[in-house]
Amino acid sequence: MDGGERGYWVTVVAVACAAMLLPFSVTGAAVALPSMAAHLGASADTAQWMLNAFNVTFAALPLAAGGLADRFGRRRVLLTGIALVGGSSLLVAVAASMPVVDAARAVQGCGAAAVLASGAAVLAHATSGRRRQLAFGMLGTSFGTGLAIGPLAAGALVDAAGWRSVFLLVAAVSVPVWLCATRAPESRDTDQPAFDLVGPVCFTAGLAALSSAFVRAGGAGWTAWSTLLLLGTAVVLIALFAVVELCLAERAMFDVRLFRRPEFLAVVCQPFTVTLGFVVLLVYLPAYLQGVGGRSVLSSGLILLPMTTPVLLLPLAAGHLAARSSVRAVLTGASALIAVGALLLVTVHSDGSWTALALPLLPFGIGVGLAFGVMDNAAVSTVPVQRAGAAAGIFNTMRITGESVAVSGAAALLTTLAAARLNDSGLSSGEAARIAGQAVQGHVAEAHRAALAAGLTSAVHTLGLALAALSALGAVLTHLALAPTTSRQERTRG
Template identity: 60%
Template structure:
């Protein structure tokens, strides 16, 4: 499970690093190439809860093997493909496999281990997932430099195949009291979450007021409202008991990604292109610049599990959110002349915060419900986490692009041209003659994103501290 969890985030960060060369070789536009990321993120986020329910009903090991096999097969086909529309379809299928791995794998661990062994297992799981995120930009940069963009997907396939061989020995488990599959809940939730992702895709491509943005926004509200109604009407058959959301401690754990991990993912995806386009770094050196952010994630998950066992979950998660908020505010100094040392402090704080949280979040989520419902609990937690991360990636792209374009228009650049320049700049493609105004505009947009992420972390720290406070025994 740890090996598979390392491959999944690398599928996100590695693909982000490979996008510029993929776009150039296949002769595609910036908007079309962005769907290589959007297609994966959309299905990865929207299918996690469904896969958790399927794992509880049909077997966690079975769903885990199917998910790892799908990730490996799709990565191999992507590496061999020369058609961008086909790559987009394969990435969507790969996202479904990734969702199955996350939801079923956490449930397998929850069923197979208890007590200290479970805490250690989930600490290792957090380290592996964080390691995939952390090493992704550097490893992908080296692979792209040496062998091209296809090497990134060959690497994902190789790691997933290794995980598949290990996972064949995993014990099988399921919920013995599982009810028939909740198709109405499954359909409304998956479609509603997919509509949320389309909101930010439309905002990036067409603007916030366009029909392509407003229509999926309305659809997402209707579908998610219908999901709550459907699930509350027949709790016995529901794929997840929505009454759990009445518990403040459960909500606090499930919503941790908003407070902690969003900044980490946004920086991994968009800081390397910023450094490549505005500071002249190549792919590898821009990945190395993120070492202060990524290195702590390889160490601190186990520390977070150890600290949580000796203090409290409340202490670890609140501390993680505070460190993240301070690190985000430190990024207000980011500019085209930023040095490695100048970025190291803020990035280190963000890395420490997310690493501590990775060590306790998954275990806390599956421990909040009876073990027979571990698949559903892992599904809802990973759904929220992945949805938050994919929405943050798409939302950050929209903010960076639109804010940069608006600043360029104020400097006299025509509207259509400003949008085109901004879109290229966010992906690290900056014309030398436009460097100064683009650098100022994109840096200002990054500062806005950093303030928003810091605000989320501050609110999350306060709510976590309150929701997880000790209560007198009754």
Template identity: 55%
Template sequence: MTLPLTVTGPAVALSDMAADLGSSVAAAQWVQNAYGVTFAACLLAAGGLADRFGRRRVLLTGLALFCLMSLVCTVATSMLLVDVARAVQGVGAAGVLTSGAAILAASFQGPARAQAFGVLGGSFGCGLALGPLTAGALVSAGSWRAVFAINVVVGIVVLALARFIPESRNPVASRVDWGGAATFSGSLGLLALMFVEGPARGWLTPAALGSLAGAVALMVAFVLVELRVEHPMFDLSLFRRPTFIVVVCQPFTITFGFVVLLVYLPPYFQGVGGHSATEAGALLLPLTVPVFLVPLVAGRIAARIPLRVMLAASSALIAVGSLWLMTLQPDASWTNLAGPLLVFGVGVGSAFGVMDNAAVSVAPVERAGMASGIFNTMRITGESVAIAGAAALLASLTLRDLDDRAPSLSGNARDLAGEATQGRIDGALDSVPAGQRQYALDAAAHGLTSAMHTAFLLLAGLALLGAITTYAVIRDREFDDAAETAPETAEAAAAAGGGTAEPDPAGA
């Protein structure tokens, strides 16, 4: 629950945070990007560490690091310190998510596992559902610092309870693939840098092009490392199976658009919409509440219908909701937004938990850490790319619309586009002559709204492609085969001298 809160909470608080710390648009973007990049980049390594050294040990270590960095964000006096703490916080979050999912996979089998991952999806949905509204209330009642302080409180409680979880590990786990982790992390970081530098300095500048070239080079290096290392953290041979490819790519069609809405609708409502932080959070309830409630029953539904039908239907609902959202306007009321956001939210909620279970069900239980790591790497990578890419897309499209619609604002257009995307349009208007401010506000609102419509259209196309591909490619019998071989695998592991739920003598 705390992990999704660290995505949605700062999105609502970002405007107040940037104003308080005197941050630029680029520095403010790294509050989200730094967390997402390290979160995604460290998941595979965390999965390997959890399998080798113990899932509970990695869970506790990740939780402690996560809480400590939340405390640093709470007391930070500069945006640079917040950005650095967020990057380290992402490392802790990677340990929590990967080891937690692996613990569930090792503890449950069959229908019970589906229900357990339904609860996991529900907890994620709870954090996402409460995130915008809770953050808005905290910002309005106190300060943006309270958004990070609440993670400290919740994290301490979870730390106290997590010590009672039985230790489990993969008895034949190998050493961690640090070469793969380094090249993957570097590639993802440079990709995020490109998305930040592109709108700020221009897409054809040396900074943007160099970042893109470096990202591609490091990704090629990552593939070469994984093909040559004896025990890769990202087993590329699994990608010979079409079902596995589609399952681990589900986050790109399911959560990609969801994160874009969670991160960029609140600034839109607060900026050109003129709503308070609390009102912006409340406007998102039709989107977030289904993501909390639907996963609680989605696991039971998935046990009765083919998995490909379940996931394809989820993507189809997201496509419908995305197209419906093209009616969005700055003055849209809750009733105008409830319909499309509800459809979108039901689509996402029906896949949460089901996706996680599908990912770990295609691998032997003793390799649950790697399976969870690969899936969640794809999930968080998709979210990171979505956050950085959407910011670049929205800012670039808004700037182009401003240049076309209001050429008299050319000197202020870039600042207006960037600040409007971050929900800080009032700050950008201060540099516009008093007589042109209303004109500039209207032009920026139109440009950002048009950019949002384009983003929704792209999300609809991606979700529709995902629905068709999922239904056509996934073979449910492959999950049945994995379930049938799981007991044999466990017996083999025990015969080899280990198990998946052995006691930890160190008590760590």
């Protein structure tokens, strides 16, 4: 094997392994959260920020990180991102308090955003032709692998060595990944417009306010003045972000003008109908099964296999299926399958058999696996070729933003619904919200187990109905928006 061939594989393996750490940092952390919160004596609100802090910075910063990579070097930003992910994970592993964990997770999200933005750019500039197709195929597979093995691997680690081992694993793996990434070729774009700083600040602050509102709603209620103030702040900041990006035009971090295309709008909204429910189930179903179901961490991870395995196996097959039929057919069918799986969540009970729990998870996983195989390509195929880079950046931002909103919003919804059942048993609103918030994270008070089991099961059913309605709507809108037209075909050719 010559030096060029060896350098190619070292680069691809480094980027793919770095990318695998990102979904594992979401799903693995969610599995470790119940044990972590109990050990550190964290309140439900503080513990929830262990997930939210990572998700907010991860969602808000990829486009900004991409701009920095173009200016200062894509390999340099990749190495910085890997170091932040690994170093922050080590800090979480040795932390003695939840505020330290939350702060470290926010920094880890920044590193994850840098890896996401620069890793794809490194591959794009280091490969071409069939090698590029292979490299990006491996990149997509690595994301699916991280999602698929995350709950199971983290469950085994927590059962065998405690919650800290999940984060120690990420820190340990990041070292050889960083060393491999040093072999990647450096590249940069010296002809760049002025950096858009206001946009990332508004977007990050808006997401943080929205996540804070969801956390506050779980404890104080949706109509509390503090919740409404945070929601209003989030709306103002996101609106300000849109105005700033429109005014900046060619210098904008986020080209909102692309949203004028109905077909592009339909594709970039796919993450909200595809990954929203998937991530919610990955994060909160294990805690539900551990808390009110009394299952072990490993057992709850195994139950997720019918949903996670198709995400690992189907993306490549989905590409071939789309080539034989159409992207429109695959995405519409994927949303329909997710709607079926979400609707079947009304059959879920914490003490149900593995088969009963697999019934809704399997169609859910098949739908997500099919969508993952074609969404990225669809995002860049619905715009002129010269806007493909901007489209890919927007799509990834929307995907991770959807996941961030889903994790924080679902926690608030599940807490609110479970607390309502506890209110009926005579507890005060504040006490009911506190106990329900802990139950959502897997801690169930024995004195209230029956009420919590009924409340959380009912909340999961309600969540399933909401996801089913959203996915069914997404299937219809996708089918209509992606209908082939002559003018669209001419536009995408340039």
